[in-house]
Amino acid sequence: MIEPILADGEKIILETQGSIQFRLTWQLGHLFLTDRRLIFIQVATILWECRLDKIIDLSVRRRSWLLGIKINQLCIELTSRSRIKNVYLAFAGPDKWVDVIKENMALMLAGRWGSNGAEQESPGNA
16 A cells, blocks of 8 residues: 655544445545545545535435445535535445544644734743
């Protein structure tokens, strides 16, 4: 299995095998959650990726999968080129992923609010 190329300081939080609804079919591969983005890789090709700050909502939905079998799938609602889009991923334990993704989204947002680009100074002892 090939792991995604990460930016400086980026780290993988979770990874799993699964499938993604890509166009009209389901594609098998590996899903990675980093502290900045979600990445779905098939062999050595990135089929899909998104930054965590582009995600509007996460949910688990019971939907048809291969051969019409209904299973729980992770639904990611995101903004893409000024429109809202849903991406569906099928893998074991999507409920756990919702919680971990939301936690990392919050940490990413908190990191942005914690720094406004100015140099931070320690308070004086005066």
